[in-house]
Amino acid sequence: xxxxxxxxxxxILVPLFGFWLAxxxxxxxxxxxxxxxxxxxxxxxxxxxxxxxxxxWRRSKRPPEKAILTRADRLVLRTLLVNGVFLAGMLWFARxxxxxxxxxxxxxxxxxxxxxxxxxxxxxxxxxxxRLDSYARTHDYGESDDAPDPSQVRPRTDEPPEPPPEPPPxxxxxxxxxxxxxxxxxxxxxxxxxxxxEQAQATIAMVGAYLREQFPDKKERVKAIHxxxxxxxxxxxxxxxxxxxxxxxxxxxxxxEDVFRARTGVCAGYAKLMxxxxxxxxxxxxxxxxxxxxxxxxxxxxxxxxxxLRNAFGGLGHAxxxxxxxxxxxxxxxxxxxxxxxxxxxxxxxxxxxxMAPPRLFAFDHLPxxxxxxxxxSPLSAGEFARQPMLKPSIGRFGLTLxxxxxxxxxxxxxxxxxxxxxxxxxxxxxxSDRASDRCTEKTEGTRTEIVxxxxxGEHEVTLFAAPAKQPGEGDSYRLDYIGxxxxxxx
Numbered sequence: 231x232x233x234x235x236x237x238x239x240x241x242i243l244v245p246l247f248g249f250w251l252a253x254x255x256x257x258x259x260x261x262x263x264x265x266x267x268x269x270x271x272x273x274x275x276x277x278x279x280x281x282x283x284x285x286x287w288r289r290s291k292r293p294p295e296k297a298i299l300t301r302a303d304r305l306v307l308r309t310l311l312v313n314g315v316f317l318a319g320m321l322w323f324a325r326x327x328x329x330x331x332x333x334x335x336x337x338x339x340x341x342x343x344x345x346x347x348x349x350x351x352x353x354x355x356x357x358x359x360x361r362l363d364s365y366a367r368t369h370d371y372g373e374s375d376d377a378p379d380p381s382q383v384r385p386r387t388d389e390p391p392e393p394p395p396e397p398p399p400x401x402x403x404x405x406x407x408x409x410x411x412x413x414x415x416x417x418x419x420x421x422x423x424x425x426x427x428e429q430a431q432a433t434i435a436m437v438g439a440y441l442r443e444q445f446p447d448k449k450e451r452v453k454a455i456h457x458x459x460x461x462x463x464x465x466x467x468x469x470x471x472x473x474x475x476x477x478x479x480x481x482x483x484x485x486x487e488d489v490f491r492a493r494t495g496v497c498a499g500y501a502k503l504m505x506x507x508x509x510x511x512x513x514x515x516x517x518x519x520x521x522x523x524x525x526x527x528x529x530x531x532x533x534x535x536x537x538x539l540r541n542a543f544g545g546l547g548h549a550x551x552x553x554x555x556x557x558x559x560x561x562x563x564x565x566x567x568x569x570x571x572x573x574x575x576x577x578x579x580x581x582x583x584x585x586m587a588p589p590r591l592f593a594f595d596h597l598p599x600x601x602x603x604x605x606x607x608s609p610l611s612a613g614e615f616a617r618q619p620m621l622k623p624s625i626g627r628f629g630l631t632l633x634x635x636x637x638x639x640x641x642x643x644x645x646x647x648x649x650x651x652x653x654x655x656x657x658x659x660x661x662x663s664d665r666a667s668d669r670c671t672e673k674t675e676g677t678r679t680e681i682v683x684x685x686x687x688g689e690h691e692v693t694l695f696a697a698p699a700k701q702p703g704e705g706d707s708y709r710l711d712y713i714g715x716x717x718x719x720x721x
Contacts, residue, residue, distance in 0.1 A: 241306045244313045245274035250336070250355075251320060251328055257338035258331035258639065260689045260719035273316060278308040332359035333613040334639050341641055360613035370473050371498040371549040375516035377602035378559075403699045404654040407629040411560060412449055414627045415582040419457035420450075426458065434490055434503075438510020448513065448555045452562065453585060455507050459500060460568035460580040466494040467570070497565040501549040504564055514554040520598035521545025522566070523620055545597050545615070550584070552603055559605060560586035563596065583624045591623035594714075621714035628696045629654035630713065633678070639717040646692060646718045648681040655699035659710055663691035685720035692716045 249270030256266040282305055299307070320328050336359040337352045406414075422444045430440040437458065445451040472481040473496065482492065486506035489499035501517050508515030523545050550563035563584035584592070589605035593615070601609040610618070620638045625631075631651040640646070648660065652674060660670040660681045670683035670692070683692050695710035 237306060238302060241274065241278075241309045244310060245270065248273045248313050248316055251317070251332065254335045254338060255320075255324075255328055255331040257335040257641070257719070258327070269316075273313050274309055277312050278305055281308050281312070329359075329363050330616060333363045333616045334637070338641070356613055356617070360611045363612045363616070370478075370547045371519045372517075374518045374520070374598060374600045374603060375552075377516075377552075377600050403701055404629075406627060406698050407654060409588055409626075411558075411586050411588065413582075413586050413588060415453055415585050417579055417582050419461060419580060420445075420454060423454050423457045424461065431462075434486060434506050435510045438507050438512075441507070442511040449586070451511055451513065452508075452553055452555060452560075453582070455504060455511060455513075456562060456564050456567065456582070456585050457580055459503055459507065459564050462493055463489065463500060463503070463568065464494050465565070465568065465570050466496055466499070469494075469496050497549045497563075500565045500568070501551050504551045504553075504562065508551075508553060516552045517549065518552050518561070518598050518600075518603050519547075519549045520596065520600075520603070521615075522548035522550075522563075522597070523595040523615075545595075548596070550596065552605075553586070555586075561589060561592045561596070561603070561605065562586060563592075583622065583627070587623040588626065591626040594618065594621040594623060594625075619714060619716060622712060624711050625694075625696070625713040627711070628652075628656035628698060628713070630656055630658075630696060632714070635716060639719065641719045641721065642685060643721050645682055645684045646690075646716070646720075648683070648692065648694070648716065650679050650681075651677055652679040653677040657697040657699065657708070657710075659695045661693050661695075663693065683718075685718060687720055690718045690720060692718055 249266065252269040253263055253266035255261070256263050282301065285304070333356070336355045340348045340352050408414075423441075426437075426440065430436055441451055441454045441458065445454045466482065469482050469484075472478070482488065482495075484495055484499035484502060486499075486502045489495035489503050490506075495503070498519075505515045505517050548563075548565075550561065550565070552559050553562055554560075561584070567581045567584050569578035569581065593604055593606060593610060597610065597612065597615045598604060604610065617637055619632055619636065621632060629652070633649040633651055635646075635648065650658065652658070655674075658672050658679055658681060660672070660683055662670065662683055662685065670681050672679060672681050674680075681694075683690075692715065693712065694714045694716075696713045697708045697710050700708075
């Protein structure tokens with residue numbers, strides 16, 4: 231009897247899964263939920279019941295014969311076959327989008343609800359989505375070095391920066407935050423790195439020996455290696471094209487010696503060179519692979535994914551480093567601190583955003599294959615990584631905390647309100663992707679800033695920028711840094 235109940239329940243559960251997939255994909259791509267509902271009704275009961283009625287009609291035209299299956303059994307089998315074809319087609323033609331849609335928008339029907347029942351159902355749905363998502367992740371940069379025991383990997387110091395005085399004394403402007411690790415470090419390269427003698431750069435071993443001698447402090451030495459590699463190398467966009475096309479036979483070697491000689495590479499080359507120079511400089515540096523979220527701003531225009539920002543939620547294949555300093559592990563991504571400079575552009579400065587950034591900030595856009603390398607007490611799952619707002623660690627440079635929205639993709643009716651805790655009085659700006667000249671409005675009360683962006687119907691990228699609080703005597707011109715993007719589906 232129990233087996234019979236399970237057998238018949240599949241007639242309901244399998245179409246429900248198909249409807250959940252179709253409706254989540256509709257929410258993900260800002261399509262009509264009525265179309266998703268139609269798909270659900272076709273999966274059950276319209277097509278299976280219609281198929282069975284047609285079978286009964288055809289059979290009535292023939293001489294009577296004993297049925298092998300009951301009508302209920304036939305209906306279950308037809309339902310499974312119809313839904314199996316639908317799910318196989320979805321996973322064959324749009325597997326990445328389908329699985330990502332479940333991870334990011336699998337709880338779309340609970341938007342705006344936060345009661346106990348909603349939280350339980352949301353946890354159940356997203357738990358299923360996370361298990362599916364874990365099987366849909368690949369990258370092209372090899373395996374990470376083995377992580378030490380987790381008790382040794384997790385850093386002892388990842389506390390937030392000291393808060394500014396509340397309220398600041400009259401005439402005093404809050405300073406930018408500082409973290410126990412020393413982050414954020416100055417962007418400027420030390421002259422001993424920027425002007426390193428050519429004879430000291432003949433080999434990797436000589437570079438490492440020079441930097442070890444010039445920078446006895448290990449954190450300063452890590453920064454020196456980081457800056458040296460960013461200054462020496464240029465990002466190899468042609469190699470990236472070949473990797474994305476699967477043309478590994480014609481992709482230049484990304485081994486440290488080859489990248490050092492060629493002075494160009496992709497993320498794997500940057501990270502492997504960091505390992506080699508770090509070892510020569512007396513540091514413990516390891517190679518880490520996984521996925522990193524990007525809004526495609528680093529990709530050449532001719533190879534941007536047609537799905538745009540949505541497909542960056544779960545991360546593109548990437549490689550970076552872990553370095554041990556004073557018995558604590560820290561994360562470093564030189565590639566993303568080396569801005570891409572294209573022909574005709576003036577070389578941009580090297581940044582230090584990803585130089586030993588606090589792990590909770592680094593995890594905004596980096597998901598290592600080995601969870602231990604998140605350096606977090608509670609590592610993120612692939613689904614949690616994709617669902618969290620798409621922020622850069624640079625948001626921490628300004629002491630900002632995003633209060634809402636709390637997801638990478640949200641739905642809105644005509645406008646979106648973004649709320650940030652802003653205790654350091656950072657200057658903020660937001661733009662909408664298809665109306666870059668039409669700024670959103672910002673309003674600050676106390677330590678909280680609200681940004682309101684009016685939206686037309688459709689899909690929009692709302693991009694956030696920040697700059698430190700204006701200091702006494704500072705002019706009106708200042709540099710805004712990109713801190714994140716929210717994808718908004720406006721109805």
